[in-house]
Amino acid sequence: MDAATANEDELALDAGPGGRAPQRTCIVTRAVAAPESLIRFVLDPEGVVVPDLRGRLPGRGAWVDARRETVAEAVRRRQFQRAFKGKAKAVPEDLADRVGAGLRADLRQALALANKAGCVVTGFGKVEAAIGGEPGIAALFHAAEASADGRRKLAQALRRRHGDAISRIPVVDDLSEDELDMALGRDHVIHAALVAGVGATGCLARWRRLRSFEGAGTAIEEPGLARDDGGGPPPPEGA
Structure with a gap:
């Protein structure tokens, strides 16, 4: 079998002494990496290439580095047609x-x-109180449309609570007000806080994956704003 069209779902490399860890190869870069750092694509029943973000859809998979530019390159270079051995009837341009x-x-x-x-x-008041209370917050959410004044005031609250460790608290402003409303089932959500508990770790993992895909990263320094530097409080048990 040609290396460029190998079935990436079958690739597993030694993790070293003590066990084996699944590995996948990007069809564009040919770099080998853990599945969580790539995106799996499969063919739907009509033969159209679709993303399998959870890695659970049936069928042969093709794996691509989880970055926008790499996915676009895979489309441009017709890598999916090669990976699926001509069975891909359509590869969406978008x-x-x-x-x-x-x-x-x-x-x-x-x-x-x-x-x-x-x-x-x-709500601004509840978020500000949560920042200063116990156990504190795991992340701060702003709607993309949030005013500079509201951001600045909550950043000041974070600074009072965490001092120079303010960058350990992720600030998420990738979602619009409408998206926050949709997620939280209420209207006009401008500021929200994620507190430690079940679901907090998974939520931040999905945020980091989105930021990485868009090439934005999670370690951005902006005046008055805290951004995640990859640190932060340890996740709670079972989160």
Whole structure:
């Protein structure tokens, strides 16, 4: 079998002494990596290439580095046709946009689940109180349309609570007000806070994946705003 068209679902490399860890190869870069750092694509019943963000859909899979530009390159270079050995009847030109939309939907769903678990507070006053209270917050959410004044005041509250460790608290402003409303089941959500608990870790993992896909990263320094530097408080047991 040609290396460029190998079935990536069957690839498993030694993780070293003590066991084996599943690995996958990007059909564009040929780099080998853990599945969580790539995106799996499969063919739907009509033979159209679709993203499988959860890695659960049946059938042969093709794996691509989880970055927008790499997915776009896979489309441009007809890598999916090669990976699926000519069985791909259609590869959407906007496949990278579809992945981005799916990752945003995943983040909204994770936030909704965290909210159902009682791990989200909304409203400027409640968020400010949660920042200063116990146990504190795991992340701060702003609607993309949030005013600079509201952001600045909550950043000041974070600074009072965490001092120079403010960058350990992720600030998420990738979702619009409408998206926050949809996720949390209420109107006019501008500021929200994620507190430690079931669902918090998964929610932030989905945010980081979205940011990575869009090439934005999670370590952005902006005056008056805290951004995640990959640190933060340890996740709670069972989160």
